[in-house]
Amino acid sequence: MQLRWCLPLILLGGIVFAQESPLAIVGGRVIPIAGPEIPDGVLVVQNGKILAIGPAASTAIPGGARRIDARGKVLMPGLVDSHSHIGGIDGGDSSVPLQPDVRVLDSINVRDARIQKAQAGGITVANVMPGSGHLLSGQTLYLKLRDGHSIDDLLIRDTSGNIAGGIKMANGTNSRRNPPFPGTRAKSAALVREQYIKAQEYREKIRKAGADASKMPARDLRMEALVEAMEGQRVVHFHTHRHDDILTVLRLSREFGFRVVLHHVSDGWKVAGEIAASKAPCSIIVLDSPGGKEEAKDVSFITGGALEKAGALVGFHTDDGIVDSRFFLREAALAVRAGMSREKALYGVTMANARILDLHKRIGSLEPGKDADFILLSGDPLSVYSHVLETWVDGTKVFDRSDPKDKLYAVGGYGASHDQGEAIFFVEEVE
């Protein structure tokens, strides 16, 4: 029994590569989201991807596969949160109301304990957004909640190497402040239109310049981000609560052609038909009571069901720290309590959000070829008594409730809010 100083093992644990031999999770009830539930299912993963999924009776397990016994447990895709503030991030400052040049990428602390808590809640991908209070507070990041040494370990890149993320905007009372911030709703819309019109002109100059470098406008980081939004390369995630504010967002989106996701949408149940007709997806939050601010006075458990009925695409979000990431599944359950279908509620914490983040080809359901992001639960995902037992990202286990260090993040207790790797601690044995 030798007592030694040791660097946090968690740090080292982050740089583990996906297993080479296949891993089979067998015997559990599988909720693939793509297709009906499988009472006795098998999931086979290898090199961070899903190899096979199906009923035990008809799904071959490759020779040499490691097996995890999931009898009595429930297996489903890793949860996707379309609006979160984990990572101790910040965004725009108080200088101007629109700051499209500001990137959350440049502010995230990957050792923030809230990332571990999100893993404990079963979240494997989160849209981490700069904070509130601006008409446009900056560029968001879609993160894989791997155990990371630096932000690069958590990024999601497309085949060209582009970093996945969107733009965060807001209206209503959120961005109302003293000048140069807007003092009214109409002023808010005017300021937004002014900037997007500038961006249209900027885009036009680039188009006209063509291959002639001498005619290219000076590079403008703000305009570049807005052009990306108008070109559909960056989805605009728009904080909006009141029914008329929601319609204002749809009006702006039509005028400038940016793809929009409606966030929070507290009054969404009042204008569900208009939302569905616009095809704009919704990212909603379910809160324990109405109010807290005027624009959320009618926020309700019924929103998910009402939007589903109208035909809108509905995802859920935590807005962590508004809802703690460990209670993400609870939101879906409360929506079911108030009339949403179980199927669409589970879709709303997985595949709907994958679609909202343009990542539906990689994540959101258990299908061969997709990323091996999945969670094991002790029971039904919509039951208060169920706990997330394990969370896997790209075929690597990032949370295990049976490990006391991980359980601390799941239930709380002394040290649960400390940054991981912040302090050197004692261990009794070092392997």
Added chain:
Amino acid sequence: MRSALCLLAAASLAAPAASAQIAVRGETVYTMSGGPLRDGVVLIRDGRIERVGPAASTSIPAGYRTLQAKVVTPGLIDAHTVVGLSGYLNQPSDQDQRESSTAMQPELRAMDAFNANERLIEWARGFGVTTIHTGHAPGSLISGQTMIVKTSTNNAEDSVLAQEAMVAASLGGLARAEQGKSPGTRAKAAAMLREELVKAQEYDRKHEAKDLHLEALARVIRGEVPLLVSVHRANDILTAIRLGQEFKLKLVLDGVAEAPLVLDEIKASGYPVILHPTMYRAYADTENISMETAALLKKAGVPFALQSGLESYVPKTRVVLFEAAIAAANGLGIENGLASVTIDAARLLKIDNRVGSIEAGKDADLALYDGDPFEYTTHCTGVIIDGRVESEAAR
């Protein structure tokens, strides 16, 4: 004509509970005065529980309106909230839970600010909450008094169970005053509180000209009114216990996020605990909060109840049913979870002679559910307060 209509409307709003005779039949009745009753019947007459027993041996008399439910519990008790003083819109015009001009204002009465028609009271009632201990909020060294009241739509004064339930104080980070005012540190907060309690002792001894401020504290000094101390960090909990013992107060520990670190000391003090909401946010003084503390307190034999607490943003209140559910799922279990928002809360608040369990003679406060009350997807299908059906909408 118009005034007559107003009078009529007022009369119907303030109408006393109709002395309806009601029978509630539940597949499971958690009486909280014994084990759960399978297929039980609760008879209600004149606002009180007339009888409770198995359906087989409890016949429903003619003329009783019968309500059915999967599960019946006593009306839930929220052992500490601020709803009614803190309004749901969160605008300056509806926030009366804390006046911050000075650090200590024990003379502020909850009754003088309580809005029985506040939407958050209706919200809590919809999930089965029938009694609340509400009033001045944590956040000042002494913020004012608290009260205990039913959540009924019947606005009458007899829905008040205690006008001056406790005096609400805070220590630690919660007591720190804004903008350079005192107290600016933990030690200063304790010093100021001690000084004020000494003044109240002197006042009580000398019987000088009536002083509302010291009068309220003198009742605390005499042990007539408990001092409710909101406190989270372990060392602040010990400070609260130290002051409670110095002045021989009836102390109630409130919040106590770091209770697991000083469990032995809490237990030895004999002071009861109104525990923080299970889903409370972890930051600053509450950074070490745990969902398993309720189970830990139960195991240690510390008397405690759960609360919805104070929320200053979104959501504007929590619901004690939901907080008990998470505690139940994290080691406390269903029956102990229910106890923490019914009979244990009633005992802690000293109102168990009237509410907290389903027993003959007690107030007819019941909550009806279409399944396990703690399950996310279960609905509260009925709420009865003082024998009056307040709500039958499924929530």
